[in-house]
Amino acid sequence: MIDADGKPARSQDWVGPRAAWAAVLVQAPLLAIAGWRAKETLSCDGVSYIRLAMYYRSGRWDLAVSGYWGPLLSWLIAPWLPLFDNPLHAARIPMALSAVLFLLGAIFVMRSLELDRRCVVLGAWIVAFYSIPWSVLFIGPDLLLSGLIGCGMAGVLSRRWPDSRRLQLGTGALFGLAYLTKAVALPFAFLLTGTIAAFASFLNLVRPGVAARAAGRTLLGTLLLALPWISVLSVKYGRPVLSTSAAINHAIVGPGAPPPLGLVHPVGSTYHIPEPGRVTAWEDPSGMRYAFWSPLESLANARHQLRVIGGNVLTIMAILGTFDGLGLALAAIILGFLLPGTSLDALRRERWRWAILPVALLSSIYLPVFGRFPWYYLPAFPCLLAGAMGLTWKLAGDGPGHSRVSRAVALCLVATSFGISTAQRVRQVIEFPDERFKAASRLATRLRAADLSGTVAAADLDPWRSLYLAFIMGVPWHGNRPDVQTAEDVLSSHAALIVVSRGGEIDGLLSRRSEVTDMDPLLFHSSAEARRSPLRFYRNLFVTPPDRTGSEGASRAP
Numbered sequence: 001m002i003d004a005d006g007k008p009a010r011s012q013d014w015v016g017p018r019a020a021w022a023a024v025l026v027q028a029p030l031l032a033i034a035g036w037r038a039k040e041t042l043s044c045d046g047v048s049y050i051r052l053a054m055y056y057r058s059g060r061w062d063l064a065v066s067g068y069w070g071p072l073l074s075w076l077i078a079p080w081l082p083l084f085d086n087p088l089h090a091a092r093i094p095m096a097l098s099a100v101l102f103l104l105g106a107i108f109v110m111r112s113l114e115l116d117r118r119c120v121v122l123g124a125w126i127v128a129f130y131s132i133p134w135s136v137l138f139i140g141p142d143l144l145l146s147g148l149i150g151c152g153m154a155g156v157l158s159r160r161w162p163d164s165r166r167l168q169l170g171t172g173a174l175f176g177l178a179y180l181t182k183a184v185a186l187p188f189a190f191l192l193t194g195t196i197a198a199f200a201s202f203l204n205l206v207r208p209g210v211a212a213r214a215a216g217r218t219l220l221g222t223l224l225l226a227l228p229w230i231s232v233l234s235v236k237y238g239r240p241v242l243s244t245s246a247a248i249n250h251a252i253v254g255p256g257a258p259p260p261l262g263l264v265h266p267v268g269s270t271y272h273i274p275e276p277g278r279v280t281a282w283e284d285p286s287g288m289r290y291a292f293w294s295p296l297e298s299l300a301n302a303r304h305q306l307r308v309i310g311g312n313v314l315t316i317m318a319i320l321g322t323f324d325g326l327g328l329a330l331a332a333i334i335l336g337f338l339l340p341g342t343s344l345d346a347l348r349r350e351r352w353r354w355a356i357l358p359v360a361l362l363s364s365i366y367l368p369v370f371g372r373f374p375w376y377y378l379p380a381f382p383c384l385l386a387g388a389m390g391l392t393w394k395l396a397g398d399g400p401g402h403s404r405v406s407r408a409v410a411l412c413l414v415a416t417s418f419g420i421s422t423a424q425r426v427r428q429v430i431e432f433p434d435e436r437f438k439a440a441s442r443l444a445t446r447l448r449a450a451d452l453s454g455t456v457a458a459a460d461l462d463p464w465r466s467l468y469l470a471f472i473m474g475v476p477w478h479g480n481r482p483d484v485q486t487a488e489d490v491l492s493s494h495a496a497l498i499v500v501s502r503g504g505e506i507d508g509l510l511s512r513r514s515e516v517t518d519m520d521p522l523l524f525h526s527s528a529e530a531r532r533s534p535l536r537f538y539r540n541l542f543v544t545p546p547d548r549t550g551s552e553g554a555s556r557a558p
Helices: 007-037 043-057 071-081 087-112 116-139 142-157 165-181 185-202 207-235 245-251 299-321 330-337 344-349 349-364 374-396 403-431 438-447 463-471 487-491 505-511 527-533
Strands: 456-459 477-481 497-501 514-518 536-540
Touching: 007 087, 007 116, 007 514, 043 071, 043 087, 071 087, 071 142, 071 165, 087 116, 087 142, 087 374, 116 142, 116 374, 116 403, 142 165, 142 185, 142 374, 165 185, 165 207, 165 330, 185 207, 185 349, 185 456, 299 330, 299 349, 299 374, 330 349, 330 374, 330 403, 344 349, 349 374, 374 403, 438 463, 456 463, 456 487, 463 497, 487 497, 497 505, 527 536
Parallel strands: 456 477, 456 497
Antiparallel strands: 497 536, 514 536
16 A cells, blocks of 8 residues: 555655654643543542442442443452552543543554544544543443454554454454443444444455355354453343343333433432442432333334434534534545545545444434433544544545645645534533532531531532532442422431432422431631531431441541
């Protein structure tokens, strides 16, 4: 293969990566700084991953196995827990490593899509900076998933894939690890592998039999890593289970969901008692009362499913359009594939035009279910970047006689577009930090100073604020109800400590009940200090506080 300047591809393979790897060296210290500054930024999903890591660390396998959350992130958090008093700090290390892996995966994807070496280098620097805010905005598996999928995707997209058994099995193993990170990787691996094999055959790049064998070996490598965990889940739930997340994410967009297809998890809208030993039922919501439904049950359900799909098409396109500030990437992957004059020969020669395939396949998985979070589509980012690079470089002229100025303008356009998006993410981290964990830490300090402990529930609040409090104190969280009407509704939580909005309707109702007592005198030095707090605690006098060590692995955050 010859590059744009007529040099052998070997030169591109050597110079491109060497310059791109420098981005990793710069990314690493920036990740450490960002992680330190965001060391008290949590997410509701992060609570579950950290708690599951605690169970793995202490050998509580019955609690550690969850069909809703993939195990790999918790496995990576668990070894670091003994080194830190605050488990959030232990989680920051895998999140930083996930960003590095995301960068490596993006480099491999851009090389497999055969971009010019200058595009690969610029793309590496874009991804290096773009990944930093994503590593600290929340604690979750999506960055790790994207890195593993990127590395695997690069293998399938490579011209060497049909002929290299080692690459085929290695790619499959990466997809298997991605499944252990998040279950969506398994259907994506099957869709991507089958589609690329069929597409390469259609373009006469490889014989159908060779493509089928390559796909078979890749999926064999995937299943070798996935089947042990599938077996564990199947034993736990007493039936064949790949994951419980797909059914739940389908249930929450059912006919009863509030418009516009709202997110309704019972864990944040009901009172419930978690499984003994757990802090929250969110660690494994598989057994909660979801309204499961099927589009095949009735014509009304079928119509609702079509509305969900239609709404998700618009939502996903909007999300993909925000990955770069000018919306260049989404337009590029579409135009690069469908541009008038694009021939089969162009698709054979210019592999960057294939970037639309992984993006479309990943998006299709989320069409019938809840798919409104931007981080779901992070695995598509390297392909969007590659499509933008490929099209602008093509339009600037990829032959040996074209102006360097036009190429420089093309690269500047891409850098500007993705730079705008990166700056927006950085601004989000700097200007809008999640203060809920810090506030919950301060409340936990007051409760401990007053020698108060016990199960926690909330009313008329953001549910995650009380969840963070329970997580820090290591006590069971009995949930939250935003729709409570009476004091009896609140008392039905059977929680020892009840958190409400100060001055709200529920606060007024509880203040007149003899079953509870106001904790202000114990938590605050004066009534003026108490009034400055937006929350009020009530102690349920008819609930016996649990042993302080009854919920294993209490967080020791300050």
